[in-house]
Amino acid sequence: MHDQQPATMSADEQQAFAEQVFERARQGDAEMLRRLLQTGLPANLRNHKGDTLLMLASYHGHLDAAQVLLAHGADPRIANDNGQLPVAGAAFKGNLEMVRLLVEHGGDPDAAAGDGRTALMMAAMFNRLAILDYLLEQGADPTRRDARGADALDAARTMGARETTARLQALAG
Numbered sequence: 001m002h003d004q005q006p007a008t009m010s011a012d013e014q015q016a017f018a019e020q021v022f023e024r025a026r027q028g029d030a031e032m033l034r035r036l037l038q039t040g041l042p043a044n045l046r047n048h049k050g051d052t053l054l055m056l057a058s059y060h061g062h063l064d065a066a067q068v069l070l071a072h073g074a075d076p077r078i079a080n081d082n083g084q085l086p087v088a089g090a091a092f093k094g095n096l097e098m099v100r101l102l103v104e105h106g107g108d109p110d111a112a113a114g115d116g117r118t119a120l121m122m123a124a125m126f127n128r129l130a131i132l133d134y135l136l137e138q139g140a141d142p143t144r145r146d147a148r149g150a151d152a153l154d155a156a157r158t159m160g161a162r163e164t165t166a167r168l169q170a171l172a173g
Contacts, residue, residue, distance in 0.1 A: 021045065025053040025069075028062025037072040044074055050081030058098050059089040066101055076107035083114020091119040091135070094128050099135070109138035116146030117155075124152040124168060127161035132168075142171055 009017065021041065024032045033053065037043060046052050054074040057065035070076070079085050087107040090098035099119065103109050112118050120140040123131040132152075136142065142152045150158070153168040 018045070018047070022047050022051070022053065022056060025056040025062075025065060026060050028057060028060060028065040030062070030064035030068045033057075033065055034068045034072075037068065043069055043072045044078060046078075046080075050079070052078050052080070052086075054078075055080055055084070055086050055089065058086040058095075058102060059093060061090075061093060061095050061098060063097055063101060066098060070101070070105045076102040076105055077111065079113065085111050085113060085119070087111065088113055088117065088119040088122050091122040091128060091131050092126065094126065094131065096128075096130050096134060099131050103134075103138055109135045110140045110144065112144070112146070116144075116148075118144055118146075118152070120144070120152045121146060121150075121155045124156035124164040125159045125161060127156070127159070127164050129163045129167060132164050136171070142168055 021036060024036075044052050052074065054066060054069045054076060055078070057069060076086050085107070087099055087102045087109065090102060110118055110120070118140060120132060120135045120142060122128070123135060145151050153165065153172060156165040156168055
């Protein structure tokens, strides 16, 4: 018997494989992600834009895939190259279950993206009242300001989001 050397991939093959893995996250293929993670795929693997597998799965609304990634150590606090965080992406998309899952696994309900925008601001802008209420319950600061000096109430008003504007005005007293 002779020792077998591990198979090696060319740079092109590695790139193609990585693209397939990120597509599995975008598509929410929880079972394939589980198998890959169990065989050593890094849970916090990032693509050329800095998106983690969790960012892609959560942004596209795939709860099962996000749960698998979190169970294997994916970090919900890793921002992409644009400073965007998974919890803000889920708030933008209006996915309360995903926001809850990410916060329950260590995602900061008050973390700001590179431009200073928080998930609360996203929820306020797009009139996502249930998400706004949940983030407030989890300690998100409605007075926090983004890079332009706007807070969640300003964001809601700018976008004409009536319900979140009313809720935030009531909080402001």
